[in-house]
Amino acid sequence: AQSVAQPEDQVNVAEGNPLTVKCTYSVSGNPYLFWYVQYPNRGLQFLLKYITGDNLVKGSYGFEAEFNKSQTSFHLKKPSALVSDSALYFCAVRDGGFQKLVFGTGTRLLVSP
């Protein structure tokens, strides 16, 4: 079965510093990977996806993610964090032939002023 793991419950970073939110995956075949963000009392917002091609994927709000096949990782990055980036971030993988998404446990990002 496809799965993703987010090893950090929380990531703390100062505003203006680069941020990384980690995700590792376990899939059979080629992975379809996603990042979503959830703000308080809001639904999940799609940030970016990796299907194939360039290992560096650019997404919304200045976020990008690096796909690393040898390390089976798909880490979310941003060069300069904003306080408004504080939210819950989910990594997800599409489950093979089905289109359902399998989510990680989420990582809370806290950006301090």
Next chain:
Amino acid sequence: DSGVTQTPKHLITATGQRVTLRCSPRSGDLSVYWYQQSLDQGLQFLIQYYNGEERAKGNILERFSAQQFPDLHSELNLSSLELGDSALYFCASSVPHRVEQFFGPGTRLTVL
């Protein structure tokens, strides 16, 4: 705003009751997915419909059922509610040629 709408936003009910959650997908999206988000289980896939037909089932209890209507809106029915059913229920939609799903704002269900 993703374009996916869900009603109601909040629902408070008692154990043993039945509720219906409604979802309208984005215009043109044929697939609807239901997910449950709870503190102990995280985000879990429940069920998918495509153009009116059930396509995939996940960890959906027998007390739960769903359907997708000809106008493509979907309803999730939860019956014989238990305290443990308290959660956020999300609906998402997608088009066949795109892999990303777009989520609605969710319905927060509280079972007392």
